[in-house]
Amino acid sequence: MRKKMVAGNWKMNMTPSGAVKLAEELKPMVKNDDVDVVFCVPAIDIVPVVNEVKDTNIKVGAENMFYEEKGAYTGELSPEMLVDAGVSYVIIGHSERRQYFHETDEIINKKMRKAIEHKLLPILCCGESLEQRESGVTLEFIKKQIVNAFKYIPPEKVINCIIAYEPIWAIGTGRVATAEQAQEVCAAIRTNIRDIYGAVVAERIRILYGGSVNAGNANHIFSMPDIDGGLVGGASLKPEFAKIVHYDK
Numbered sequence: 001m002r003k004k005m006v007a008g009n010w011k012m013n014m015t016p017s018g019a020v021k022l023a024e025e026l027k028p029m030v031k032n033d034d035v036d037v038v039f040c041v042p043a044i045d046i047v048p049v050v051n052e053v054k055d056t057n058i059k060v061g062a063e064n065m066f067y068e069e070k071g072a073y074t075g076e077l078s079p080e081m082l083v084d085a086g087v088s089y090v091i092i093g094h095s096e097r098r099q100y101f102h103e104t105d106e107i108i109n110k111k112m113r114k115a116i117e118h119k120l121l122p123i124l125c126c127g128e129s130l131e132q133r134e135s136g137v138t139l140e141f142i143k144k145q146i147v148n149a150f151k152y153i154p155p156e157k158v159i160n161c162i163i164a165y166e167p168i169w170a171i172g173t174g175r176v177a178t179a180e181q182a183q184e185v186c187a188a189i190r191t192n193i194r195d196i197y198g199a200v201v202a203e204r205i206r207i208l209y210g211g212s213v214n215a216g217n218a219n220h221i222f223s224m225p226d227i228d229g230g231l232v233g234g235a236s237l238k239p240e241f242a243k244i245v246h247y248d249k
């Protein structure tokens, strides 16, 4: 049985003081032993949020990291810095980073390998554009994203990674994929993983859905057999996030 996960992606929201307030408000509301709860927060908020949620069930994630160990990379954060600050997860390859910061599959693969080397758990994002969906290439495109992201990573490491399927057309638009649409793609991703890494990895790896998840649709989406929880944007900045964590109540 895979444990469900609900991860918030705060994106570029929340000043350090605002972040502490939000974490303080949410922490008593998101206790749920059946769900792994993660706050993925802006880099500047990591240290204060880690302090705020220590001794709770909440783990902290970063929204990005660089693939080099250290050195002359102005503005970047290394995996060692994240680990030392108390980070457990790192989002890699979000569509916003692919779009605005020109991250390629090759860069994403380097980040995946480096995160794993430092025992950070990657939340790998994949997802198609509206144009790709309408031209019928969704499954083929996502397979390519997955294959490229996991290149050179052995199955015993792949098993602990998290994949987030986030159709670009459903992010921040209020236009949520139907639970059936999300299930279809998440099942195809699991089949891809099975074909490459075998049944054990495929049964254990967690696949999340992201894109306009809210308190009203989480229960239906998370009840799909291949969907193990959600990566939540807008609704992760509000008390509504706690309702998503308690989706089945």
Ligand SMILES: O=C(CO)COP(=O)(O)O
Residues within 6 Å of the ligand: 009, 094, 166, 170, 171, 172, 173, 174, 210, 211, 212, 213, 231, 232, 233, 234, 235
């Ligand atoms: O991009 C997302 C999470 O990573 C989804 O964002 P929204 O939940 O705001 O659509």
